[in-house]
Amino acid sequence: xxxxxxxxxxIPIYQQIRDRVVEAVAAGELAEGAALPSTRQLAADLxxxxxxxxxxxxxxxxxxxLLLNRKSGxxxxxxxxxxxxxxxxxxxxxxxLRTLLAEATVQGLDGAAVLAACGRTVGGFRVRPxxxxxxxxxx
Amino acid sequence: xxxxxxxxxxIPIYQQIRDRVVEAVAAGELAEGAALPSTRQLAADLxxxxxxxxxxxxxxxxxxxLLLNRKSGxxxxxxxxxxxxxxxxxxxxxxxLRTLLAEATVQGLDGAAVLAACGRTVGGFRVRPxxxxxxxxxx
DNA sequence: CTGCCTGCTCTATTACTTATAGAACAGACC
DNA sequence: GGTCTGTTCTATAAGTAATAGAGCAGGCAG
Numbered sequence: 246x247x248x249x250x251x252x253x254x255x256i257p258i259y260q261q262i263r264d265r266v267v268e269a270v271a272a273g274e275l276a277e278g279a280a281l282p283s284t285r286q287l288a289a290d291l292x293x294x295x296x297x298x299x300x301x302x303x304x305x306x307x308x309x310x311l312l313l314n315r316k317s318g319x320x321x322x323x324x325x326x327x328x329x330x331x332x333x334x335x336x337x338x339x340x341x342l343r344t345l346l347a348e349a350t351v352q353g354l355d356g357a358a359v360l361a362a363c364g365r366t367v368g369g370f371r372v373r374p375x376x377x378x379x380x381x382x383x384x
Numbered sequence: 385x386x387x388x389x390x391x392x393x394x395i396p397i398y399q400q401i402r403d404r405v406v407e408a409v410a411a412g413e414l415a416e417g418a419a420l421p422s423t424r425q426l427a428a429d430l431x432x433x434x435x436x437x438x439x440x441x442x443x444x445x446x447x448x449x450l451l452l453n454r455k456s457g458x459x460x461x462x463x464x465x466x467x468x469x470x471x472x473x474x475x476x477x478x479x480x481l482r483t484l485l486a487e488a489t490v491q492g493l494d495g496a497a498v499l500a501a502c503g504r505t506v507g508g509f510r511v512r513p514x515x516x517x518x519x520x521x522x523x
Numbered sequence: 524c525t526g527c528c529t530g531c532t533c534t535a536t537t538a539c540t541t542a543t544a545g546a547a548c549a550g551a552c553c
Numbered sequence: 554g555g556t557c558t559g560t561t562c563t564a565t566a567a568g569t570a571a572t573a574g575a576g577c578a579g580g581c582a583g
Contacts, residue, residue, distance in 0.1 A: 257541060264483045271486035283558060294543050299560085310490060315550050315559045323490070330491040338488055339501060344403045345484055346505050347410035349477055351449060351462070352469040356506045362478060363502040366485050367495045396570060422529065433572050438531080454530045454579050 250291060258293060262301035263308075270310065270324050271370045277327055281311070281319040325371060389430060397432060401440035402447075409449065409463050410509045416466055420450070420458040464510060 250261050269275045281287070284302060288295035302319055305311040309331065312322040330338075349359050389400050408414045420426070423441060427434035441458055444450040448470065451461040469477075488498050 259541080264486075267490050268482060268486040271489040285558085296544080297542060300541090302559090313559065315557095318558060323492075325489050325492065325494070328492050330488075330493055334491050335493070338484075338491075339505070341484060342488075342501060343407060343505050343508075345477075345480060346502065347403075347407040347509065349469075349481075350410040350464050350506070350509050351406050352473050352477075353462075353464065353467050354469055354474070355464070356509070359506050360499070360502055362481060363485065363499055366478070366482050367489070367498050369482075370486065370489050370495070398570080423531095424528085435573080436571060439570085441530090452530065454528090457529065 259301040277324045279321045398440040418460045
């Protein structure tokens with residue numbers, strides 16, 4: 246798992262970690278059952294505090310994406326093939342989608358360009374249908 | 385401009401105001417040149433502090449969407465027909481799009497469903513090509 | 524001219540968030 | 554026993570969010 250962060254970004258570090266993990270799972274780089282680095286390990290690799298990684302992992306756990314325990318460490322709990330969204334997710338997500346697409350529209354991207362960008366992005370996911378690099382990866 | 389906020393949301397109020405204005409412009413409810421309520425007026429209508437509205441308007445101004453001055457008050461500076469995006473916008477926006485679409489993918493929405501949602505959302509914009517309710521609106 | 528409304532700026536306070544840090548505990552594994 | 558794991562506690566410094574009040578300069582209607 247190559248994880249690139251921008252420590253100078255206005256986006257909180259723990260949020261960036263969360264986003265990168267979500268994207269990696271969507272892209273098929275991390276499949277269900279894949280092990281993530283331990284909080285202390287990842288923190289050391291990224292040069293940040295392990296509490297920050299802990300916060301990111303805890304957020305991912307609350308979102309249903311990670312399974313955390315002393316036994317197995319941090320493990321991916323679901324991916325794109327694990328089943329339909331949990332109830333309540335789609336409404337919230339739809340609202341955020343509306344805001345984001347409105348932003349592009351307002352800035353002058355026409356509907357076709359917006360949809361093309363969406364298509365390109367979605368097409369970029371699931372590039373590794375069977376897991377490559379799912380276990381014992383380093384940052 | 386009907387502006388509905390959730391004061392109990394985890395999303396900051398000033399951010400919600402910004403998002404609603406962006407969506408209204410994308411939907412054609414506010415066209416270039418349309419006047420928005422004054423900061424004090426909107427704050428009173430929403431039952432919040434005028435500094436919070438000020439912060440939202442200032443954010444919209446920095447994004448190039450609003451024009452603020454003592455003469456004309458708050459006026460919409462651009463809409464979907466005002467021209468192409470400013471340089472640098474698309475990269476940042478694309479990254480945020482990637483994160484958001486990854487989130488849906490991971491939660492089990494398949495590519496077709498995601499693109500359908502995008503299509504529906506974009507199709508919902510620009511419903512009023514010529515401005516209705518652009519001037520002197522209340523909240 | 525007066526009064527009012529406008530954006531705009533300043534200080535200030537309270538509460539929460541972010542990121543840091545250090546310490547400790549229980550369970551698993553070799 | 555030693556080392557790794559997640560987990561939990563306290564603590565601190567810096568930043569953000571939202572509140573509040575005061576004031577200024579300019580436009581404009583009366």
